[in-house]
Amino acid sequence: MYKDVVIVTVIEKYEEMLTLSFEAVKQVIPVPSKVVSVTSATGKIEINDISVMVGITGDLKGQILFLGDKSTFSSIGEALFGMPIGEEMLSSFVGELGNMLAGNVSIIASQKEINFDITPPTVIEGSKSNVSGYENSLISEIVLEEKGTLAIAFLYN
Amino acid sequence: MVHTTGGISIMAKILVTDDAAFMRMMLKDILTKAGHEVIEAENGLVAIEKYKSESPDLVTMDITMPEMDGISALKEIKAYDGNAAVIMASAMGQQAMVVDAIQAGAKDFIVKPFQGDRVTEAVKKVLG
Numbered sequence: 601m602y603k604d605v606v607i608v609t610v611i612e613k614y615e616e617m618l619t620l621s622f623e624a625v626k627q628v629i630p631v632p633s634k635v636v637s638v639t640s641a642t643g644k645i646e647i648n649d650i651s652v653m654v655g656i657t658g659d660l661k662g663q664i665l666f667l668g669d670k671s672t673f674s675s676i677g678e679a680l681f682g683m684p685i686g687e688e689m690l691s692s693f694v695g696e697l698g699n700m701l702a703g704n705v706s707i708i709a710s711q712k713e714i715n716f717d718i719t720p721p722t723v724i725e726g727s728k729s730n731v732s733g734y735e736n737s738l739i740s741e742i743v744l745e746e747k748g749t750l751a752i753a754f755l756y757n
Numbered sequence: 758m759v760h761t762t763g764g765i766s767i768m769a770k771i772l773v774t775d776d777a778a779f780m781r782m783m784l785k786d787i788l789t790k791a792g793h794e795v796i797e798a799e800n801g802l803v804a805i806e807k808y809k810s811e812s813p814d815l816v817t818m819d820i821t822m823p824e825m826d827g828i829s830a831l832k833e834i835k836a837y838d839g840n841a842a843v844i845m846a847s848a849m850g851q852q853a854m855v856v857d858a859i860q861a862g863a864k865d866f867i868v869k870p871f872q873g874d875r876v877t878e879a880v881k882k883v884l885g
Contacts, residue, residue, distance in 0.1 A: 628870055680870060681783065692779035699777065699821060700869045703848020707868070710851035718849060720776055720823050 613660065613714065614754050617705070618740045620712070621664070621752045624704035625742055628697075631679050632745040641737050644730040645753060650691070651724045652698030653731070656706070658716030662756030664705070665731065666698050672748030673697065679747065695721040701752075731755070769814035769884055770794045774804040774830070775846070776822040780869075784817060784846070787873040788880065801830025808834050808841070815883060817876075818863070820847035820854065828857060835862040842883050846871065 615638075622635050649669040656662055668676075670690060677685035677693050685693045698721040706718055724731075734755040742750045771793050773784045778799075785795040796811055798804035800822040808816065816834065820827035827845060834841045845858045850868035858866050864883045867875055 685779075689779050689782065692777050696777040696779050696869075700848045703821070703850065703869065706848075707850050710853070715851070715853070718821055720821050 614736075614738050614756065616712070616714070617660065617709065617754055618738055618752070620708045620714075621701070621705050621754075622740065622742060623708050624701050625744075625750065625752075627708075628700050628704050629676055629679060629744060631676075631747055633742050633750075635740050636743050636749075637739075637741045639739050641739065642735060644732045645737060645739070645755075647724055647729045647731060648727050649725070650694055652694050653722045653724060654698050654702040655719035656702070656716045657719070659714050660709075660716050660756070662734065662754060664698075664702050664718075665753040665755060666694075666701060667751040667753065668748060672744070672750060675747040676744065676750075691723050691725065695723045698723075768792050768794065769880070770796065770811065771880065772796050772798060772804060772807055772811065772813040772816045774798040774801065774817060774822070774827065775819040776800055777819075780819070780846075784876065787876050791877045791880070793880070801825030801827055801833075804830045805833050805837070809837065814842065815880060816841065816843045817846045817867075818843050820845060820849045820858075828854075828861060831858065831863055832861050844879050844883060846876070 625633055651667040653663050653665045673694050674685045702718045706716055735757045737753050737755050739753040771788050773781050773795055775781050776799055781797045788795050798807050802825040818827040818831055831843050843863050845863045845866040848869040855866045865879045
């Protein structure tokens with residue numbers, strides 16, 4: 601069952617980015633999905649398992665961080681390509697998924713006249729890593745039906 | 758390059774350029790099943806080197822890559838060989854980017870994620 605979306609405190613254009621990123625998820629990942637929470641925070645984000653970071657530069661500047669666990673990403677890969685993603689290809693697939701999601705966010709944003717480019721992805725693996733070096737974060741959690749939860753964080757100053 | 762009679766299939770040498778090993782693997786799978794020979798490059802700089810050394814019939818080119826991006830590599834390949842056939846395959850499909858790529862000489866622009874038949878159709882059309 602899904603909870604209602606809760607919006608805490610957000611800056612309008614970055615809030616819109618969360619909405620657009622959900623649109624990108626719906627376009628890229630062919631499974632039913634729903635945003636279950638939206639929060640803003642300062643301080644470090646803890647990463648468990650695996651995540652991918654993509655830089656954005658242009659009208660908006662910062663990073664987009666996609667977080668999930670390996671089984672969720674592997675399931676997403678299977679949904680996208682019709683075959684399970686092997687362990688040896690999972691890191692590369694996660695990087696490419698980050699690239700595709702961020703790229704599609706940039707396409708949708710450009711249609712609303714928010715223009716930015718993306719950098720190549722950086723994949724981060726390992727339990728209990730922390731990401732820091734930014735002032736603010738906006739995080740949405742998206743539940744993908746029968747796949748797991750994908751969190752998307754916008755990190756900016 | 759080998760042509761069969763009746764235009765049923767054309768086997769081409771295709772240079773697949775993408776920084777993601779996963780995406781190179783997917784494209785190689787799609788293209789070899791379609792009967793083509795595939796060579797790989799992991800960024801724009803390597804793509805230019807391999808274009809010059811291997812003379813592929815067609816190039817697929819990602820845009821967001823380290824070392825050299827795909828638009829820059831496209832321009833250098835076209836400067837080297839004005840007849841080079843390059844298809845962009847990228848997640849960065851904003852209208853301005855597509856226009857830039859086509860104006861720089863790309864024959865087509867495929868936005869990721871894509872289905873296999875989008876790729877094979879685009880390749881078939883460009884190889885003519």
